[in-house]
Amino acid sequence: MANNDDQPAIIEEKIVRVNGEVAIRQYSKGRFLGKGGFARCYEFASMETRKLTAAKIVPKASLTKSRAKQKLMTEIKIHRSLHHPNIVGFEHFFEDSENVYILLELCTNQTMNELLRRRKRLTELEVQCYLSQVISALSYLHGHRVIHRDLKLGNFFLSDKMEIKIGDFGLATKLEFDGEKKRTICGTPNYIAPEVLDGKQGHSYEVDIWSLGVVAYTLLVGKPPFETSDVKTTYRRIRMNAYSFPENVPLSEASKNLVTRILVTDPTKRPTLTEILAHEFFNQGNTIPKTLPPSTLACPPAASYLRQFMPGITSSASGNVRLTETTPSLPRSTARGVKDDFMNTDRPVKKEEINRQLRSSASTTGSEIWVKKWVDYSSKYGLGYTLSNGATGVFFNDSTKIILNVAGNKFKYLERKGAEKQDVCNTYLLTEYPKELQKKITLLQHFRSYLEGDIKQETGDVAQDDNFDENIIYVKKWMRTRHAIMFRLSNKIVQVNFQDHTEIILSSESRMVTYVNKKGERNTYPLANALESTNLEMTKRLKYTKEILSSMLSNPKQQEKEHEP
Ligand SMILES: Nc1ncnc2c1ncn2[C@@H]1O[C@H](COP(=O)(O)OP(=O)(O)OP(=O)(O)O)[C@@H](O)[C@H]1O
Numbered sequence: 050m051a052n053n054d055d056q057p058a059i060i061e062e063k064i065v066r067v068n069g070e071v072a073i074r075q076y077s078k079g080r081f082l083g084k085g086g087f088a089r090c091y092e093f094a095s096m097e098t099r100k101l102t103a104a105k106i107v108p109k110a111s112l113t114k115s116r117a118k119q120k121l122m123t124e125i126k127i128h129r130s131l132h133h134p135n136i137v138g139f140e141h142f143f144e145d146s147e148n149v150y151i152l153l154e155l156c157t158n159q160t161m162n163e164l165l166r167r168r169k170r171l172t173e174l175e176v177q178c179y180l181s182q183v184i185s186a187l188s189y190l191h192g193h194r195v196i197h198r199d200l201k202l203g204n205f206f207l208s209d210k211m212e213i214k215i216g217d218f219g220l221a222t223k224l225e226f227d228g229e230k231k232r233t234i235c236g237t238p239n240y241i242a243p244e245v246l247d248g249k250q251g252h253s254y255e256v257d258i259w260s261l262g263v264v265a266y267t268l269l270v271g272k273p274p275f276e277t278s279d280v281k282t283t284y285r286r287i288r289m290n291a292y293s294f295p296e297n298v299p300l301s302e303a304s305k306n307l308v309t310r311i312l313v314t315d316p317t318k319r320p321t322l323t324e325i326l327a328h329e330f331f332n333q334g335n336t337i338p339k340t341l342p343p344s345t346l347a348c349p350p351a352a353s354y355l356r357q358f359m360p361g362i363t364s365s366a367s368g369n370v371r372l373t374e375t376t377p378s379l380p381r382s383t384a385r386g387v388k389d390d391f392m393n394t395d396r397p398v399k400k401e402e403i404n405r406q407l408r409s410s411a412s413t414t415g416s417e418i419w420v421k422k423w424v425d426y427s428s429k430y431g432l433g434y435t436l437s438n439g440a441t442g443v444f445f446n447d448s449t450k451i452i453l454n455v456a457g458n459k460f461k462y463l464e465r466k467g468a469e470k471q472d473v474c475n476t477y478l479l480t481e482y483p484k485e486l487q488k489k490i491t492l493l494q495h496f497r498s499y500l501e502g503d504i505k506q507e508t509g510d511v512a513q514d515d516n517f518d519e520n521i522i523y524v525k526k527w528m529r530t531r532h533a534i535m536f537r538l539s540n541k542i543v544q545v546n547f548q549d550h551t552e553i554i555l556s557s558e559s560r561m562v563t564y565v566n567k568k569g570e571r572n573t574y575p576l577a578n579a580l581e582s583t584n585l586e587m588t589k590r591l592k593y594t595k596e597i598l599s600s601m602l603s604n605p606k607q608q609e610k611e612h613e614p
Contacts, residue, residue: 060093060104060150062143076104083159085217087111087121093152102140105151112149120219121149127195128218135186137206137216156206156214158346161268165202167347170271173304174355175345177330177337179205180265182213187261188322190215191254194224196231200260201240202267211340229253238280239263239273243287243314255316261325262311270298274312290314303330310428318428318446327531417563418522419544419554420536422500425529432527433496434536441497442523443489451493452523453479460493461521462486474521528597535597545594551586553594562591 062074075096082090082103093104112118128151129139138154158164161179165171171179183205190197197204199220206214220235230251236242242259244252266274274292277283286292290312294305307330313319320328331337336358341350423434431445439455450463450472458479463472477483482490526537533547543555552565555576562579564587565571574582582588 059096061145062150063145064143078104087117087219088151092155093150101155102152103155105153107149107151109144109147109149124218124221125151127221127223131190131193131195131218133186133189135182135213135215136189137214153216154208154214156216157209158207158211158343161202161205161207161213164207164346165268165271168345168349170298171268172349172355173269173301173330174335174338174358175341175350176265176268176304177335178339178341179213179268180261181326181331181337183215183261183264184322184326186213186215187257191257191322194227195221196224196254197221197257197260198235199237199240200257200264201237202264203237205264207346211343211345224253236260238283239267239276241284241287242316243290244316246284246288252316255319258311258319258322258325259316262308262319265304265311266292266308269300269304269308270295274308288314301330301333303328303333306330306428313428329531332531417542417554417556417559417561418540419538419542419563420524420546423534423536423546424496424500425534426496430492432524433493433500434524435497435500436522438522440522441493441500443493443496444524444527445489445492449489450523450525451489452521453493453497457497460490461523462489463523472525530597533593533597535594537598543594543598545590545597547590551590553587553590555591555594555598562587564590 058078060076060078062076064072064074066072076093077096079092079094079101082092084090088105088107090103090105093102094100095102107121112121125139125142128137129142131139137156140152140154142149142151144150183200187197187200195218197215197218197220199217200215204215204217206216208214222231222233224231230253232248232251234245234248236245236256240260240263242252242256244250245256263273263275275283275286277286292312294300294308307325307328310320310328311325325331338358342354344350418436418438420434421437423432425432427446429446431443433441433443435441440452441457442450442452444450448465451460452463453460459476460479460482461474461476462482463474465471466473477486479490522538522540524536525539528535533545535546536542536544538544541557543553543557545553545555547553549567550565550569551567552563554563554565556562560576561573562576563571563573564579564584566586579587579591
């Protein structure tokens, strides 16, 4: 039956049963909910059950081209197969002579677009809450080989209970097999991933991760990161990864760091959903509410509300909320967090801040060598570090490594080669090396001057590398967990630096353990004694070290992924 758009009407669905009988279901068409490119959406009430749904009405006249028809069929096919609390429920669909009707779970609180328009930007607690729900839905989608490809605020609906529901599967695709790449260029300009624009390599799940980063930025800052007045410039910015965090919006280092880690041009370098959830932004010691009160649709959450979830909050006039640091922390936000200050000429360098965050160990013990300082810039390039013997190294994201001697005139370049994937090492002078290493050497120099800072001021360093040629020590592997960073050195030292500034340095060769306690006091024990020790602080950390070590060894490919304790 035809519907005269803004007039109330009864819509009839003809159901032909298996035995040929025809039944009619009736819906009364109510409130207009909104319109998109193809569809107008109304509230429908079943005349039989009184149940309310949202009905997307697509005129058949708009489906004359086979592509449009195909697209609608794909949308229906994918959407109807999905069942998750954070995905708009698909009820069913039917057609009459004029329209296709798609009945969906009704989301009464509009979309996050309208929410952000009213609120300008959200507090970090709210962003934690909303993103957790989106991530949950995305894990489900990707687990079912579905890529949404159009994640944006306008496709995040809010239910009456204030849950997020991802909707609009008009651009979604289902992969036939893992590793398949898609080539269709689609998405919404502000949220589109660079590899989609590039179009050469094809794209996959990582496009959704990118859009998630754009969403996170938009919620925190109040506008999309690459937004300009014309689409071409927006695309250029996306390709160049040109965005910055406005000075006038107070944001925690953790939130900036999260966005920076996600908005990485190379899709293979973007974090997985598990890694995103394990990021410190979601682990700041506060509880994340499952949903938010409806009052937040219009106003920021009240301080009394926030206090329930965040014991140590400070809140700024803008309504943005930050966690105050209650415990000292590992330089978890070293270069990741201060990316904008590092190798970036656009912004002033806040060196004091960096130096404060960089930690140094007090002195050397015996002849062992360990990581003295490090800076995690794996969001772009890799991990830079200095060893206790004064050498500087970089573990690049492509797993190649460089280690520069103390004098700074010679370096070794290691790359994994052959079926065995053994590190092959070549030594070069800093004045004479293959051209293809130019970029890496420039990065090494940047890392070095960045890390150098207060090393030179320290006394008593064992700054020697006489035997650099024979005995090269470098970081072979590293990984971060929620609580710590772990390094495995080529001298068989395993070192774990915990967020509370304690450290375990384990030498499997000498079977000795060095423990640096919260006060920075350093003691070395035989491993057997340490395991039996009454120093519970140490034994707990030692146990944790052994756990992550064994998980790393049993699954070497996971070396740079995060592990739960
Ligand atoms: N489940 C729902 N609950 C409430 N309102 C809805 C629902 N689905 C859609 N709407 C409303 O209808 C509008 C149009 O829906 P939708 O965006 O899915 O249509 P579309 O034509 O596929 O859009 P697009 O142009 O983004 O592809 C939405 O902006 C929203 O206001």
